[in-house]
Amino acid sequence: MAKTTSHDVRDLALAPDGVRRIMWADRQMPVLTAIRERFEAEKPLAGYRVAACLHVTTETANLMRTLKAGGADVVLCASNPLSTQDDVAAALVDEFDIPVFAIKGEDNDTYYAHIQAAVDHKPQLTMDDGADVIGVLHSSRREQLGDIIAGMEETTTGVIRLKAMEADGALAFPVIAVNEARTKHLFDNRYGTGQSTIDGIIRATNVLLAGRKFVVAGYGWTGRGVAMRARGMGAHVIVTEVDPMRALEALMDGYEVLPMGLAAGIGDIFCTATGDKHVIAREHLEAMKDGAIVCNTGHFNVEIDIPALRELAVETREARTFVEEFKLADGRRIFLLAEGRLVNISAAEGHPALVMDMSFANQALATEYAVANASSLENKVYPVPFDIDEEIARLKLETMGVAIDRLTDEQSTYLATWNEGT
Numbered sequence: 001m002a003k004t005t006s007h008d009v010r011d012l013a014l015a016p017d018g019v020r021r022i023m024w025a026d027r028q029m030p031v032l033t034a035i036r037e038r039f040e041a042e043k044p045l046a047g048y049r050v051a052a053c054l055h056v057t058t059e060t061a062n063l064m065r066t067l068k069a070g071g072a073d074v075v076l077c078a079s080n081p082l083s084t085q086d087d088v089a090a091a092l093v094d095e096f097d098i099p100v101f102a103i104k105g106e107d108n109d110t111y112y113a114h115i116q117a118a119v120d121h122k123p124q125l126t127m128d129d130g131a132d133v134i135g136v137l138h139s140s141r142r143e144q145l146g147d148i149i150a151g152m153e154e155t156t157t158g159v160i161r162l163k164a165m166e167a168d169g170a171l172a173f174p175v176i177a178v179n180e181a182r183t184k185h186l187f188d189n190r191y192g193t194g195q196s197t198i199d200g201i202i203r204a205t206n207v208l209l210a211g212r213k214f215v216v217a218g219y220g221w222t223g224r225g226v227a228m229r230a231r232g233m234g235a236h237v238i239v240t241e242v243d244p245m246r247a248l249e250a251l252m253d254g255y256e257v258l259p260m261g262l263a264a265g266i267g268d269i270f271c272t273a274t275g276d277k278h279v280i281a282r283e284h285l286e287a288m289k290d291g292a293i294v295c296n297t298g299h300f301n302v303e304i305d306i307p308a309l310r311e312l313a314v315e316t317r318e319a320r321t322f323v324e325e326f327k328l329a330d331g332r333r334i335f336l337l338a339e340g341r342l343v344n345i346s347a348a349e350g351h352p353a354l355v356m357d358m359s360f361a362n363q364a365l366a367t368e369y370a371v372a373n374a375s376s377l378e379n380k381v382y383p384v385p386f387d388i389d390e391e392i393a394r395l396k397l398e399t400m401g402v403a404i405d406r407l408t409d410e411q412s413t414y415l416a417t418w419n420e421g422t
């Protein structure tokens with residue numbers, strides 16, 4: 001029987017499966033576990049209400065447990081309608097007494113009603129993956145803005161939006177850009193998204209990647225992870241970019257670089273990873289080969305022009321779970337995965353726990369930092385403090401059993417001089 005009465009999840013009977021999987025993930029999250037044990041003793045978040053809007057996965061469950069161990073009163077809703085793991089949502093309510101509002105496949109109205117329910121919790125701290133709670137607070141719930149001491153933001157797209165709000169003078173409280181920590185984006189965005197995106201594509205389609213033309217749009221942190229792993233599976237990878245520096249990097253990393261206008265007619269599998277809109281536009285869809293598979297791993301489902309695809313189609317059907325077939329007038333078929341939403345979290349389980357350990361260690365420590373420093377923070381987007389980032393890297397290596405060298409005194413002196421060693 002659920003202890004918290006406040007929740008909206010698929011089925012509490014799923015809780016035992018969720019608990020098993022949360023504990024499995026926990027084994028891969030030793031840095032977060034160490035933080036949880038310290039939080040348990042020190043209670044740095046005692047008395048603070050937190051509204052978290054994150055993908056409801058096993059790793060997120062372990063972050064919620066950590067915040068609660070630190071004394072926070074936490075509520076969780078989903079940051080994407082398709083990413084919720086219903087057994088995890090049930091377990092958080094039933095086993096860990098944490099209110100959750102999230103059901104996999106919820107419609108848009110329910111999705112936003114669940115964010116409102118999290119805001120009803122009267123948070124003093126927010127934790128977003130895509131700035132949805134912050135968006136709601138700054139639009140329909142402005143009367144609560146004064147209660148918030150700080151927010152945390154997990155992903156690139158959210159940080160871009162928050163920086164735009166800061167530039168407009170619209171941001172009403174300080175936000176810590178967890179995505180900007182090197183122990184976050186260098187690993188989560190690259191290796192986490194790289195592996196789990198390929199996992200999502202394969203789980204949805206069972207397609208062979210070897211020998212196929214795999215088009216990755218965007219060569220940022222996520223795009224390079226996807227490209228790297230697709231190449232590892234034997235695909236011929238083509239990268240599209242708008243930034244000359246990143247296009248050059250892709251080229252010298254050994255990929256073919258083309259504009260989407262040319263790649264569209266060549267590719268077998270397309271994956272967008274840009275955070276931008278209509279990267280695969282109508283004219284690109286019109287040029288695609290019969291059987292092309294298109295998907296997205298960027299934050300919002302706007303990277304592929306799905307309305308145009310619907311207009312172009314004379315017939316649609318579900319070909320497999322998470323695969324929608326669009327038949328065009330000339331008989332060609334295009335397959336869209338996971339409604340164009342984050343394919344790695346919709347059709348697979350999202351990032352492996354070992355990498356989320358670092359992302360969520362940043363979330364937990366950034367929350368502690370925000371509480372401790374609330375009075376000195378302005379209404380700006382802040383990076384995670386350098387020493388927190390470094391400490392997470394150090395701990396991660398230690399928990400992976402990897403030792404590194406330390407600078408000797410002689411080397412420290414040498415590196416700090418300008419006139420020695422010629």
Ligand SMILES: NC(=O)c1ccc[n+]([C@@H]2O[C@H](COP(=O)([O-])OP(=O)(O)OC[C@H]3O[C@@H](n4cnc5c(N)ncnc54)[C@H](O)[C@@H]3O)[C@@H](O)[C@H]2O)c1
Nearest residue numbers: 155156157218220221222241242243274275276297298299
């Ligand atoms: N799937 C996941 O689990 C996951 C994880 C982390 C980040 N993300 C999301 O992935 C997206 C990308 O994040 P990132 O960290 O790689 O960002 P990034 O800024 O490092 O990279 C984005 C790249 O896309 C390029 N780009 C922009 N418009 C383009 C266009 N029209 N065509 C081709 N390239 C274009 C940019 O030049 C840039 O190099 C964001 O929406 C982010 O929130 C998803």
